[in-house]
Amino acid sequence: MLRRHLLAGAAAGLAARPALAELAGLDPRLPDGTRDVARLGTLPGKGPLIQLSDRPPNYEAPLDAFRTAITPNDRFFVRYHLALIPDMDKLRDWKLEIGGDGAERSVTFTLAQLQRDFPHAEVTAVCQCSGNRRGLFQPHVAGVEWGVGAMGNARWTGVRLRDVLARAGVKQSAIEVAFNGADSGIVQETPDFVKSIPLGKAMHPDTLLAWGMNGQPLPHYNGFPVRVVVPGWTATYWMKHVNAITLLTKPEDGFWMKAAYRVPKGLFPTDLPFASQVTAANEPITQIMVNSLVTNLRDGERVRAAGFEVQGIAWDGGHGIRTVEVSSDGGTSWRAATLGENLGVYAFRPWHMRVVPGHAGPVRLMVRATSNAGQAQATQLVPNPAGYHHNVIQTLEVTAA
Amino acid sequence: MTRNTIRRAAPLALGLALVAGSAMAEDVELRPGAGRELVEQNCNSCHTSAYVQMNSAFLNEAGWTAEVNKMVNVFHAPVPPEDIPRIIAYLTAQYGAR
Numbered sequence: 001m002l003r004r005h006l007l008a009g010a011a012a013g014l015a016a017r018p019a020l021a022e023l024a025g026l027d028p029r030l031p032d033g034t035r036d037v038a039r040l041g042t043l044p045g046k047g048p049l050i051q052l053s054d055r056p057p058n059y060e061a062p063l064d065a066f067r068t069a070i071t072p073n074d075r076f077f078v079r080y081h082l083a084l085i086p087d088m089d090k091l092r093d094w095k096l097e098i099g100g101d102g103a104e105r106s107v108t109f110t111l112a113q114l115q116r117d118f119p120h121a122e123v124t125a126v127c128q129c130s131g132n133r134r135g136l137f138q139p140h141v142a143g144v145e146w147g148v149g150a151m152g153n154a155r156w157t158g159v160r161l162r163d164v165l166a167r168a169g170v171k172q173s174a175i176e177v178a179f180n181g182a183d184s185g186i187v188q189e190t191p192d193f194v195k196s197i198p199l200g201k202a203m204h205p206d207t208l209l210a211w212g213m214n215g216q217p218l219p220h221y222n223g224f225p226v227r228v229v230v231p232g233w234t235a236t237y238w239m240k241h242v243n244a245i246t247l248l249t250k251p252e253d254g255f256w257m258k259a260a261y262r263v264p265k266g267l268f269p270t271d272l273p274f275a276s277q278v279t280a281a282n283e284p285i286t287q288i289m290v291n292s293l294v295t296n297l298r299d300g301e302r303v304r305a306a307g308f309e310v311q312g313i314a315w316d317g318g319h320g321i322r323t324v325e326v327s328s329d330g331g332t333s334w335r336a337a338t339l340g341e342n343l344g345v346y347a348f349r350p351w352h353m354r355v356v357p358g359h360a361g362p363v364r365l366m367v368r369a370t371s372n373a374g375q376a377q378a379t380q381l382v383p384n385p386a387g388y389h390h391n392v393i394q395t396l397e398v399t400a401a
Numbered sequence: 402m403t404r405n406t407i408r409r410a411a412p413l414a415l416g417l418a419l420v421a422g423s424a425m426a427e428d429v430e431l432r433p434g435a436g437r438e439l440v441e442q443n444c445n446s447c448h449t450s451a452y453v454q455m456n457s458a459f460l461n462e463a464g465w466t467a468e469v470n471k472m473v474n475v476f477h478a479p480v481p482p483e484d485i486p487r488i489i490a491y492l493t494a495q496y497g498a499r
Contacts, residue, residue, distance in 0.1 A: 031455065031456065031457060031458070031459055032457065032458060033453075033454040033455055033456065033457030033458060033496065034454075034455045034456075036454060037429060037451045037454040037455050052451060052455055053448065053449050053451035053452055053455065054449060054451070055448060055449050056448060082447075083447055083448065139459065140456075140459040142456050142460060142464065142467075142468055143456075144452075144455065145455045145456065185447065185476070186446050186447045187446070187447060187476065187477055187478060187479060189477035190447070190476045190477055190478075191475070191476070255475060259475070
């Protein structure tokens with residue numbers, strides 16, 4: 001089974017050819033080696049994505065995937081740390097085990113039981129890799145060198161995690177909930193990818209165990225059959241193929257919590273401190289920072305001097321978007337863009353604005369989103385060792401003619 | 402180290418390396434240089450060489466040393482100790498910051 005999957009992956013790799021027109025849009029600020037290695041690739045069930053590596057599979061969405069507020073399933077980014085990913089046949093036998101020293105009892109559910117035994121819940125939320133835009137860090141930081149597409153916004157359908165945890169019985173002493181998925185490392189001793197969230201976040205009514213994504217089953221590489229959905233928080237907690245949930249009375253101390261996915265303490269504001277994981281120096285990355293992206297124009301594009309449309313999306317970690325402002329004079333003056341349909345506080349918020357340069361020549365466009373909590377995008381990069389939370393105001397230079 | 406740390410049956414792991422290797426031969430071929438085969442042998446069972454190329458060219462010798470040490474000490478890549486300096490030298494020479 002493993003072998004069949006690998007053969008399929010290899011065949012996809014062989015079939016992949018860089019489509020230069022698409023890849024011409026790769027950001028020039030990415031590392032040279034990233035620009036050389038990136039190509040348009042496909043995975044089973046996926047349309048063309050920008051392939052950064054095919055084993056483990058790391059694929060980001062091209063810009064055109066963000067022209068709608070809901071990201072299509074077949075354009076949704078794929079990110080794995082570890083290369084041993086069960087194939088669909090194996091995942092169809094999926095069971096979820098819940099237990100731990102913070103649980104009153106151990107319980108096991110099949111997908112059919114989850115779907116039958118609990119009220120269904122839905123949330124539309126952005127799933128964004130912590131390292132989205134890492135490749136744009138200057139100076140560069142080692143890791144998967146993502147451009148802007150390691151994110152997507154989907155309507156997730158499932159059950160509330162708190163309802164399922166209640167079946168196991170949450171002890172007073174429980175402080176964290178840890179997730180493990182069916183994927184693992186090739187080398188047995190490689191730390192398994194296990195992530196935890198504070199009990200408070202686990203009990204939030206919007207935190208789900210989801211099997212549905214935009215009305216369809218989760219795609220294989222987005223966590224089939226069930227993944228954790230932690231709205232407002234970065235994707236590292238959204239465990240794919242989740243098959244074990246552990247209620248903990250002590251902090252999860254595996255590599256992926258203790259050492260990875262950390263940011264300097266206090267550097268990035270959050271609503272809910274992850275108190276059990278804070279050390280003197282650092283704390284886990286948690287909440288998504290306010291951000292925006294122009295989706296219809298690329299740097300260097302030609303536009304009409306008589307007027308052109310700027311379109312994009314904005315999002316944050318769960319407060320929703322208050323304003324998106326656009327500058328066409330390099331940041332001297334700003335005008336509010338028109339916000340589009342509101343799909344909820346965790347979702348991409350579309351926006352658009354007409355810009356009339358009135359003259360030929362370069363136009364320096366800048367976009368700044370502000371959340372309902374008053375958080376605005378960063379004017380300068382906030383350096384941190386692992387290259388997280390890149391939310392610097394986007395600047396594009398287009399040419400009016 | 403021995404192959405017994407590789408998950409599943411050894412023939413399967415070998416098949417994996419061969420299949421991936423054939424795809425990678427076209428897709429991500431490491432630059433020629435002393436030590437290239439050590440990188441392919443030791444690193445490609447867990448990830449393709451895209452990981453190397455993607456992270457270039459901005460890491461200096463200290464940066465590549467930190468990455469290789471992380472792979473060995475944290476992820477437990479079964480790399481013979483005598484290969485480690487040669488892997489670092491290759492990565493620094495071919496994919497290091499200029």
